[in-house]
Amino acid sequence: MTGQHRSITYPLCVPTSRSVSLVTLGCARNEVDSEELAARLAAGGWALRNEGEDADVVLVNTCGFIQAAKQESIDELLEATDSGAKVVAAGCLAERYGSDLAGELPEVQVLSFDDYTDISGRLDDVLAGKQKPAHVARDRRTLLPLTPAERQEARPVDVTDLPEGVAPASGPRVLRRRLDGGVTAPLKIASGCDRRCSFCAIPSFRGAFVSRRPPELLAEAEWLASQGVRELVLVSENSTSYGKDLGDLRLLETVLPDLARIDGIDWIRVSYLQPAEVRPGLVDVMTSTPGVAPYFDLSFQHASGPVLRSMRRFGDRKRFTALVEQIRERAPEAGIRSNFIVGFPGETADDLRELELFLSEARLDAIGIFGYSDEDGTEAAAFGDDSKIAEDEVARRVSEFADLAEEIMAQRAADRVGTDVDVLVEAAETEVTPAQESDGRYEGRAAHQAPEVDGSVTLLSDRPLHPGDLVKARVIESAGADLVARA
Numbered sequence: 001m002t003g004q005h006r007s008i009t010y011p012l013c014v015p016t017s018r019s020v021s022l023v024t025l026g027c028a029r030n031e032v033d034s035e036e037l038a039a040r041l042a043a044g045g046w047a048l049r050n051e052g053e054d055a056d057v058v059l060v061n062t063c064g065f066i067q068a069a070k071q072e073s074i075d076e077l078l079e080a081t082d083s084g085a086k087v088v089a090a091g092c093l094a095e096r097y098g099s100d101l102a103g104e105l106p107e108v109q110v111l112s113f114d115d116y117t118d119i120s121g122r123l124d125d126v127l128a129g130k131q132k133p134a135h136v137a138r139d140r141r142t143l144l145p146l147t148p149a150e151r152q153e154a155r156p157v158d159v160t161d162l163p164e165g166v167a168p169a170s171g172p173r174v175l176r177r178r179l180d181g182g183v184t185a186p187l188k189i190a191s192g193c194d195r196r197c198s199f200c201a202i203p204s205f206r207g208a209f210v211s212r213r214p215p216e217l218l219a220e221a222e223w224l225a226s227q228g229v230r231e232l233v234l235v236s237e238n239s240t241s242y243g244k245d246l247g248d249l250r251l252l253e254t255v256l257p258d259l260a261r262i263d264g265i266d267w268i269r270v271s272y273l274q275p276a277e278v279r280p281g282l283v284d285v286m287t288s289t290p291g292v293a294p295y296f297d298l299s300f301q302h303a304s305g306p307v308l309r310s311m312r313r314f315g316d317r318k319r320f321t322a323l324v325e326q327i328r329e330r331a332p333e334a335g336i337r338s339n340f341i342v343g344f345p346g347e348t349a350d351d352l353r354e355l356e357l358f359l360s361e362a363r364l365d366a367i368g369i370f371g372y373s374d375e376d377g378t379e380a381a382a383f384g385d386d387s388k389i390a391e392d393e394v395a396r397r398v399s400e401f402a403d404l405a406e407e408i409m410a411q412r413a414a415d416r417v418g419t420d421v422d423v424l425v426e427a428a429e430t431e432v433t434p435a436q437e438s439d440g441r442y443e444g445r446a447a448h449q450a451p452e453v454d455g456s457v458t459l460l461s462d463r464p465l466h467p468g469d470l471v472k473a474r475v476i477e478s479a480g481a482d483l484v485a486r487a
Contacts, residue, residue, distance in 0.1 A: 021058045022034055038176075062077070069093075074105075094110045096137060114135070140207035141192075189234050209237070237272065253282050256268060256289055260290060267292075267424065270292075284330065294331040304316065324336060336362070338368070424469075429458070442461060455481030
């Protein structure tokens, strides 16, 4: 899975006698969850405070993906308890550990995803000193019927009355309140995951895969456009599974052009693609549809067939190389990123050589290298000790492949010098070098760069530009994965 961990505290000014500070950790899916929580809280009359301002309650939307993210969440909860406010833990860490987390942090009220529909009432109870027993963690994949059709019938229907400005005037209700501003926003297309990767615990606390229906997505996308959003990043645990529970495995190929036709939206970007499920038709749509960024966030995880089978995944170096070639035949400028795990139990020198060969052949635009570590409740954590690789050796492999990844990304960026790119302007820079005094400097991203994780473009322009402008520019320089371009 792709993960970028950060802390965001959102401002929201609504006069009221009850106030809450909302802190979000983890991935873009959590950001959407926080905006949905904010909509419910606004409907309940709560005001959200800026970081550092006094609040009655601090609600931390935690991440429970890997050890570093879990520790960051715990640190944030502990820091919040020093503020004098009531502290509430929600999100993945809270769902994953439930009463165990509450036992470790008795000063924190731990909530489940099941509490989200009445989050205002839950916080009212917290403010009143009513301590609700934390849930006992369980495998959420068992909470929905197993057949796709039954899952859709079991979807909860929200009947919350939302304040003016949260929902569009017509069409399906949009349960969301924009919090972070900016010209880019995530759009969640599904929740949960049906895959059984041996190293991943996410399905156990996020549940089985459930798609959102296209009219909901289109209504929310139109609303986001009305809020000044120019780029939508489609997020889920596995975007290539979108529509399978609606009876249409090719639904993403239909929805992408519909989203791209929405007035005000310049780019649609898809994240979290499972390589084994990427169909030729999807590649065609993503590389030929105006408004859909030719960008492929492919979850390869490794390139050795034996390691991938041990991970309970599909593919190998030859199949993955063929997929990369297929994409670049249709769109040579396409951006391709992926994450890889090294140090997986049983990984051999031959396996590492396969990964090295793949990275050298594929020359991806963005590469994340992570070291394996046991995750509670996963199949890989129960593998025999004789297959486990020592932590210092895992760290050595991470360092070696991270160096290779940096070199490949820099080479790929250098190859773009002299080419034309479309750049989405995100902000203006104030620093100007003497040689460029006549040029304004702006920060943005090209189509091959996703927000926050794939580098950026410093854009030079002799005319004023504004956040949200989409500008054609010529790349004149590269530095690592970053580019300098002239409008």
